[in-house]
Amino acid sequence: METAIRDFVLGLGVDDVGFLAVSDYHSPASPPIESLFPGARSLIVLAFRELDTCESPSPSIAMNGRMDLMEFSRSCNYKLARFLAQKFNAKAMTVPVSYPMDLGDVQGSAGEVSLRHAAVGAGLGTFGRHNIVIHPQFGTRVCFTAILTDLDLKTTANQLGDLCIHCDLCVKNCPANALETPGQTQVMLCLKKSQPYGLGPSVLFWSKFGVGSAEEQKTMLRSEQYRRMYQNQFIGFQYYCFNCMKSCPVGK
Ligand code: SF4
Numbered sequence: 001m002e003t004a005i006r007d008f009v010l011g012l013g014v015d016d017v018g019f020l021a022v023s024d025y026h027s028p029a030s031p032p033i034e035s036l037f038p039g040a041r042s043l044i045v046l047a048f049r050e051l052d053t054c055e056s057p058s059p060s061i062a063m064n065g066r067m068d069l070m071e072f073s074r075s076c077n078y079k080l081a082r083f084l085a086q087k088f089n090a091k092a093m094t095v096p097v098s099y100p101m102d103l104g105d106v107q108g109s110a111g112e113v114s115l116r117h118a119a120v121g122a123g124l125g126t127f128g129r130h131n132i133v134i135h136p137q138f139g140t141r142v143c144f145t146a147i148l149t150d151l152d153l154k155t156t157a158n159q160l161g162d163l164c165i166h167c168d169l170c171v172k173n174c175p176a177n178a179l180e181t182p183g184q185t186q187v188m189l190c191l192k193k194s195q196p197y198g199l200g201p202s203v204l205f206w207s208k209f210g211v212g213s214a215e216e217q218k219t220m221l222r223s224e225q226y227r228r229m230y231q232n233q234f235i236g237f238q239y240y241c242f243n244c245m246k247s248c249p250v251g252k
């Protein structure tokens, strides 16, 4: 069964795929898979190589490459879920690269399924000093999606060893100094740099707007900050920093 699924996935143009039994999935911050999909037995993890657009100094070009990847990966997730239902009479649920995610009080901004832990568990990479995953072929330039299914699939053994060469370039090139402590990303520091027009800045903007005079409000709505927030909100999230990804020399 794993071979048929692998062949189907690679035939879609996905770069790599791994399997993980739910009992082998361990993520410290995410809820149990059972709470998302009662009866789930395994995860199929798909790897997508990030485009070279992540190197562009232009945030819109860099983000556009990520959006291309997200759109393609969403289509692959859908096709794979349909394939599992049609070929194996399986139940399948899809997990996206990034959003939508549960932004409620309990979960905060952590994904409901940790795709990093799923990818490492499914033999697709190892954690680097930047706390994201290094794939043996694509290095850090890779994103993951997953399919949760009630099929019994055997976990792909992870025999990769340590792929990080401990050059610390990711730490040095982080504009937020968010990677100073090994094994820990200071998420709030990262978000200020990587999503400067995201939720926090939006709350501040609208709080100020609410108490502003009519003239101040007009000025705020004509500002660059508002225009950037506007685009950010209809894109979903717009990332302005890809430095961890583009600094890492592994797999380049
Ligand atoms: S995305 Fe940017 S700011 Fe966030 S940890 Fe990586 S390098 Fe630092």
Ligand code: SF4
Binding pocket: 128, 129, 130, 163, 164, 165, 166, 167, 168, 169, 170, 171, 247, 248, 249, 250
């Ligand atoms: S940039 Fe260097 S230290 Fe950071 S994850 Fe890559 S290899 Fe490891």
